[in-house]
Amino acid sequence: MPLQPHLLKESFAYLEPVADKAMAYLYGRLFAAKPQLRGMFPPAMDVQRDRMFQALARIVRSADSPEELASYLAGLGRGHRLYGVLPEHYAAMGEALLATLRRFAAETWSPEVEAAWTAAFDLVAKRMIEAADAGPDDPPAWWLAEVIGHERRTRDIAVLTLRPERPLAFRPGQYVNVQSARWPRVWRSYSIANAPRPDNTIRLHVRALPGGWVSTALVAHTRVGDTIMLGPPMGAMGPPEGDRAVLAVAGGTGLAPLKAIIEHLADSGRAPEILLLHGARTAAELYDLADLSKLAGRCRRLRVVPVAEEPGYTGARGRLPDVVARLDRIADHEAFVCGPARMVDLTVQRLRQAGVPPSRIHRDVVVPA
Numbered sequence: 001m002p003l004q005p006h007l008l009k010e011s012f013a014y015l016e017p018v019a020d021k022a023m024a025y026l027y028g029r030l031f032a033a034k035p036q037l038r039g040m041f042p043p044a045m046d047v048q049r050d051r052m053f054q055a056l057a058r059i060v061r062s063a064d065s066p067e068e069l070a071s072y073l074a075g076l077g078r079g080h081r082l083y084g085v086l087p088e089h090y091a092a093m094g095e096a097l098l099a100t101l102r103r104f105a106a107e108t109w110s111p112e113v114e115a116a117w118t119a120a121f122d123l124v125a126k127r128m129i130e131a132a133d134a135g136p137d138d139p140p141a142w143w144l145a146e147v148i149g150h151e152r153r154t155r156d157i158a159v160l161t162l163r164p165e166r167p168l169a170f171r172p173g174q175y176v177n178v179q180s181a182r183w184p185r186v187w188r189s190y191s192i193a194n195a196p197r198p199d200n201t202i203r204l205h206v207r208a209l210p211g212g213w214v215s216t217a218l219v220a221h222t223r224v225g226d227t228i229m230l231g232p233p234m235g236a237m238g239p240p241e242g243d244r245a246v247l248a249v250a251g252g253t254g255l256a257p258l259k260a261i262i263e264h265l266a267d268s269g270r271a272p273e274i275l276l277l278h279g280a281r282t283a284a285e286l287y288d289l290a291d292l293s294k295l296a297g298r299c300r301r302l303r304v305v306p307v308a309e310e311p312g313y314t315g316a317r318g319r320l321p322d323v324v325a326r327l328d329r330i331a332d333h334e335a336f337v338c339g340p341a342r343m344v345d346l347t348v349q350r351l352r353q354a355g356v357p358p359s360r361i362h363r364d365v366v367v368p369a
């Protein structure tokens, strides 16, 4: 049976205003039916509920775009190897999902809608199971990595250098899921902040967030010599193909994937003109200026402009979207934007107003895992 995008969208819309409640119900049903699955999840389920909802929303949104859906599900399926998900677990999740939809979309529920969701879930499960069925050439489900560098750049921001035990192939711009030994089964996504290196090491830029389990563990409680776990590289953002000038707009630790892309361009020997704006609240939070100026020394076509909001700051002052709005002649650029969600949204709006077409604006879309 082909997917019925309009039925899926219409019924899923009933869950949107009560997303957290609906996902709490879904996991409640799942664990009531299969208590043994509870051990696969972290003790606190708030992030998991949000990720589940975002994944469902993404699937429903892509239901009328088969190619996009297939590529998203393949990534999601491979990513789930990290958590030890087995084909037999999908049926229980399917039942919990159907029970949740039946309850929260009761107003619009009908045998037709039920059939549409049953068929959709079967397809999702089939695609994810196929993708997780590792062939001999597939990358491993996870890597152990030794922390070989830990630089505390500010009170809250650290730059970690990791040496994975096995080669970890990735494209500049991708991210990995990370688990610290301090919090088993809690995974958080971090962009890789460098282009692939001959010695296979990778760098992460981490800001400790208030209440952030993994981020605080990585910034404040991780030392050189510790071991952490990494999932497979994910994400579709990557270096530009052509030779258009590049505008990279990075907010805070959103610098990481953009730096990886810029390093790659610099190393390729065919770097286009690159303008990198790195924004922070205060000048003291511009945690990577020394490294960025080394990179600019290596790549003459790179210009780095630090931006800070702080009153009295003598460089480019203000919020990043406002600074972008003041740039001249950027309509021809290939633009990359990464940072806090609101900053990214506003910057994308400014870029559109400056004439940059949507196809040339690249923003990171982190796949929930």
Ligand SMILES: NC(=O)C1=CN([C@@H]2O[C@H](COP(=O)(O)OP(=O)(O)OC[C@H]3O[C@@H](n4cnc5c(N)ncnc54)[C@H](O)[C@@H]3O)[C@@H](O)[C@H]2O)C=CC1
Pocket (backbone or CB within 6 Å): 175, 190, 191, 207, 250, 251, 252, 253, 254, 255, 256, 257, 278, 279, 280, 281, 285, 307, 308, 309, 318, 319, 320, 321, 338, 339, 340, 341, 342, 343, 346, 364, 365, 366
């Ligand atoms: N691959 C990805 O998608 C990555 C995403 N990130 C995200 O980047 C963010 C970095 O956060 P922080 O370092 O705490 O950044 P921050 O709060 O220090 O802000 C960085 C910059 O964004 C601007 N900004 C912040 N909020 C704004 C708003 N509401 N309107 C306009 N401009 C605003 C600030 O002026 C500053 O220039 C996190 O949300 C993180 O999840 C970080 C790394 C990778």
